[in-house]
Amino acid sequence: MRLLASFSFRLALLYAALFTLSVSILLALFYWISIRRPIEQVEAGLIAESARFETLYREHGGQALVETLERRAELPAPRQAYHALIAPNGTVLATNLPSWPPEPSLRWLRIEADIYRDGEEYDHEALVLDRRLADGARLMVGRDVQDIDDLDEGIRVGALWLMPVMALLVIAGGGLMSRAIGRRIDAVGTTARRVMAGDLSERIPVRGSGDDIDRLGETLNAMLERIETSVESVRRVSDSVAHELRTPLTRLQAELNALNAASPERRTALIESAAEEAERLARMFDAVLRISRIEAQRHQPEMRRVDIAALLEDAADYHAPQAEERGLALDTRIQSGLEIVGDRDLLFQAVSNLLDNAIKFTPPGGRVALSAIRAEDGIALRIADTGPGIPAEHREKVVERFFRAPAAETVQGFGLGLSLVAAVAKLHGSTLRFSDAGPGLAVDWTLPARSG
Amino acid sequence: MQILLIEDDGRVADYVGAGLREAGHIVTHAGDGKAGLIQATAEQYDLIILDRMLPQVDGLTILQTIRATGDATPVLLLSALGDTDERVKGLRAGGDDYLAKPFVLSELVARAEALGRRAPGLAEQAVMRIADLEIDLLGRIVRRGGQRIELTSREFRILDYLARHAGRVVTRSMLLEHVWDYHFDPQTNVVDQHVSRLRQKIERGGAIPLIETVRGAGYRMRTGA
Numbered sequence: 001m002r003l004l005a006s007f008s009f010r011l012a013l014l015y016a017a018l019f020t021l022s023v024s025i026l027l028a029l030f031y032w033i034s035i036r037r038p039i040e041q042v043e044a045g046l047i048a049e050s051a052r053f054e055t056l057y058r059e060h061g062g063q064a065l066v067e068t069l070e071r072r073a074e075l076p077a078p079r080q081a082y083h084a085l086i087a088p089n090g091t092v093l094a095t096n097l098p099s100w101p102p103e104p105s106l107r108w109l110r111i112e113a114d115i116y117r118d119g120e121e122y123d124h125e126a127l128v129l130d131r132r133l134a135d136g137a138r139l140m141v142g143r144d145v146q147d148i149d150d151l152d153e154g155i156r157v158g159a160l161w162l163m164p165v166m167a168l169l170v171i172a173g174g175g176l177m178s179r180a181i182g183r184r185i186d187a188v189g190t191t192a193r194r195v196m197a198g199d200l201s202e203r204i205p206v207r208g209s210g211d212d213i214d215r216l217g218e219t220l221n222a223m224l225e226r227i228e229t230s231v232e233s234v235r236r237v238s239d240s241v242a243h244e245l246r247t248p249l250t251r252l253q254a255e256l257n258a259l260n261a262a263s264p265e266r267r268t269a270l271i272e273s274a275a276e277e278a279e280r281l282a283r284m285f286d287a288v289l290r291i292s293r294i295e296a297q298r299h300q301p302e303m304r305r306v307d308i309a310a311l312l313e314d315a316a317d318y319h320a321p322q323a324e325e326r327g328l329a330l331d332t333r334i335q336s337g338l339e340i341v342g343d344r345d346l347l348f349q350a351v352s353n354l355l356d357n358a359i360k361f362t363p364p365g366g367r368v369a370l371s372a373i374r375a376e377d378g379i380a381l382r383i384a385d386t387g388p389g390i391p392a393e394h395r396e397k398v399v400e401r402f403f404r405a406p407a408a409e410t411v412q413g414f415g416l417g418l419s420l421v422a423a424v425a426k427l428h429g430s431t432l433r434f435s436d437a438g439p440g441l442a443v444d445w446t447l448p449a450r451s452g
Numbered sequence: 453m454q455i456l457l458i459e460d461d462g463r464v465a466d467y468v469g470a471g472l473r474e475a476g477h478i479v480t481h482a483g484d485g486k487a488g489l490i491q492a493t494a495e496q497y498d499l500i501i502l503d504r505m506l507p508q509v510d511g512l513t514i515l516q517t518i519r520a521t522g523d524a525t526p527v528l529l530l531s532a533l534g535d536t537d538e539r540v541k542g543l544r545a546g547g548d549d550y551l552a553k554p555f556v557l558s559e560l561v562a563r564a565e566a567l568g569r570r571a572p573g574l575a576e577q578a579v580m581r582i583a584d585l586e587i588d589l590l591g592r593i594v595r596r597g598g599q600r601i602e603l604t605s606r607e608f609r610i611l612d613y614l615a616r617h618a619g620r621v622v623t624r625s626m627l628l629e630h631v632w633d634y635h636f637d638p639q640t641n642v643v644d645q646h647v648s649r650l651r652q653k654i655e656r657g658g659a660i661p662l663i664e665t666v667r668g669a670g671y672r673m674r675t676g677a
Contacts, residue, residue, distance in 0.1 A: 272668065275556070282554045286637065302540055317606055318632060321645035349636035356639040417639050 008182035012174030019170050027159055035152050039127070042079065042143050043108070046129045050141050057133055062087065066094040069141075080144040082113055082126040088136035097126065097140065104138045105130050111142065125149050184213045188220065200228040233400075240402035241288060244414065245281070252277045287416045291401065294346070294423040302343050308379055308447065309338040312372050315351040319359060327364035330355075333371040338379050340447050342428050350424040353417040354383045354443055360413075361387035362440070378430070378449045384442040395434045453477045453498040453568040458488030458514065459530065460506050464553075468501065471557040472564065485509030492518050497525055499568045501560075504531030504542060512545045519546035526567040530555075539635060558669035562621040580615045582674060585654060585662055587615055596654055606631065607650045614663060614673040623670035647671060 049072075057065045062085065069083040073096050084095035097111055109128040114121055128142030187205055194202040203224060204217040255274040262270055316332045323330035351370075358368040366386035373380050390398055390405055397403045399422035404415040418432075425432050425445060433444040455477050459465040462483070469479045480497075482488035485506040492500055492514070500518070504511040515527055529547040531538060539550045549563050580587040586595040592608055594601045603611065609631045614622055624643040629635060651663050662674050 275668070278554075279556060283637065286552070290637075302537065314632060314634070318638075318642060318646075321649060322640060322642045325645060345635045348634040352636060353639055360640070413639065 006178075006182070008178040008185065011181060012178035015174045015177055016170040019173070020166065023162070023166055027155075027162075031155055035148060035155065038148050039145065042127055042145055042148075043129075046127070046141055046143060050129050050131055050139065053139060053141060054131070054133055057137070057139070062093055062137070065139075069094050080113075080115075080124070080126075082111070082128060082140075082142035082144070084138075084140040086138040093137075095140075097128070097142070100128070100130075100140060104132050106132060109140070109142075113142075113144070181213075188213075188217065191220075195224060200224065200231060237288065237292075237401050241285075244284065244402060248277050248281050252281075284414050284416070287414060287420065288401065291416065291419050291423050294420070294427055297427070302345070303341055304344070306340055306342050306344045306347060307338070308340050308342075308347070308372065308381075309334050309336050311344065311348055312351060312370060312381070315348060315355055316370055318352065319355045322356070323359050323368060326359060326362070328359060328362055329367045330359070331367060331369045333369070333373075335373045338372055338374060340379055340428075340449055342447070343424075346424045346427065350421040351381075351383075353421050354445075357417055358383055358385035358387065358441070358443075361385065363387065366440075375446060377446060379447045381445040381447060382442060383445075384437040384440060386437070386440040389436055389439065389441040390434055392436075398434065399432065453565070454496070455479050455564065455568075456482065456488065456491055456495075456497040456500045458482045458485065458492075458500065458506065458511070459503045460484055461503070464503075464530075467557065468560060471561055475561050475565070477564075485511065485514050489514050489517060492523070492525070493521065499564055500525050500527045501564065502527055502529055502547075504529050504538070512542065515542075515545045515547060528560075528564055528567055530560075556668070558621065558666070559623045559625065562623045562669060563626060565620045566617055566622070566626065582615060582618055582662060583660065585615075587611060594654070596656075596659055601653050601656075603650070603653060606646065607653065610646060610650050611654070614671060618673040619675040621666050621669050621672050626670070 053065055053068065056068060065085060069085060072081045073083060075081070082097050084097050084100055085093040086095075087093050097113055100111055101109065107130060109130050111126045111128050113124045113126045115124050116122070124144055124146045126142035127145045128140045130138070130140045132138055191202050191204045203221045206214050206217045206221065208214070252274055255270045255277070259267055259270055312334050313332065316330060316334075320330055355368065355370065362368055362385040368383070368385045371382045371384075394403075394405050398405060399418050401419045402415040403419075404413070422432055428447055430445060430447050435442045435444065455472055457465060457469060457472070457479055459468065459481070460483055465481050465483070469481055472479045480491060480495075482491045485508050488502070488506075489509065502511050502515060506514070511529065511531075515529070518525070518527070526548045527546065529542040529550045530553060531542065531550065532553045539552075542550045548567050551560060551563055578588065578590050580589065584597040588594070589612065592605075594603055594608065594611065610627060613627065613630050624641055627643050627647075628638065647663065651661070654663075655661055664672050664674065666672050
């Protein structure tokens, strides 16, 4: 059944059941307090009285008991006393009850004991304990319980009235609740369907009340935001890849086409150039894949203790001839004994990319400085150069794949180097900050002493 | 060398096989993991080139099976998964070297020859001699024609590695991996500049060149006289 499958309907049913159960429990409790308990008290009193009278009868005889019973009946009491004492031979020795069952029932009786006063009839009901005494005499002692009976009657009538009212409340309340929840769940569903249909900018309406469903909506919206950004970035990357592919593929095609008509020496050159082009393409794809894998945390980093000071020295050493060739000074100021937990190869790759960029972009005669010091929150790495720097408006974008700042047009590269650095930084729980070194670019990278 | 090539892609197998044969090796090709495993246990090879991703039996499983039998034949893993963590997995499983697809044939041949069991090259000695070049590994002293040459420790390690593989091609990435001991993809290959500095030092004064550049592949150190 569709209705049963609906969560809001089931919730409404549950609500009805809980509501009914609560009201029933309340009624039962009320009944017990106002009816059962007083009756039990009266019963306890009657049992005690009856036992006392039995003793009296046994020790002092019928006459003594008759006198006691008659005195008891005349004594003003909140509950009028009733009694009947019948001798073994059937003679009624004393009573103020109008009637009783002919046979002793040996249990609790209810006997009508209406009172006529000033020509008016007052209903009275007596709760009577009917016993047989040792010599066969029958003793009935009772008390008026009309007030309790009236209340009982009232409660029963009330409960009878309460039923339809309760049913009405349950249906109306459940329905309203089910609709309210259903509508809010539907809103989520509608949004989800629109998103599925392709509109990733759709968001779940949030009331701002901060309740559960609102919070759920906010979480889902945050998720949608995240998905939209990553889909957007995937789209941008695939667009860029496609775009970046055109030039090398065109060149490759041209070189291969030219092969037929080429002279033997030219052929060798063409083949070499084509092979280089293909290798370049493969490297570009590798780089894109690598960044994606690191970003998606699909790369299982080899996290272990890394002597970052030694790693930085190695990186500087690796790039030293490159800097020298460009006529740059490569200065290092690395505090010794710096250690972090991280992926050694990826860290080296990242530092190497940063140094490579700094060296490529700094004009001859300039300076590239690599420094690392122990900072409060980890290890502060800084690579500064005296190149053109990155204009403030591009600083956010430089880590995007294939983004190349206008100044980079003359420098060869894919525009992937910094994306990889950013991915590695993120993998190590850190971020990169680009700033103006006045003149030049400064990259600050604080590596947490313990990451990953 | 007797080389067993376990590779499911026919075109890659043809290309690799032809390249290795051209370099003078005998190549047996197995087209899937099962056949490869049977071949590997049936015969003694000097080198096994193993594709990481194979139908039926996965390359790593084959490698582990081979190693479990106590067979220490050098294994060069080929894989389309070029990431460092994949590389580490391959080496942990008992691989000796790892080459990511796509690769240049010369790179594969160079690595295969560096790994091969019956590969020539200088035996482990305290002092290696190539022509009039003398490398004292313990004292870390290099002499050319009796003349002492001052090298930085990095230059010494490059020379050491080239000398150990004398007569064979050493590619730039092999140098990166073994001399720098980092697996990374350099934005700019500065290895050439390091080698040329080394060359300048050991070939100073018109001495005969000992380190030759192999086009499209890497470097080769001349052997003996």
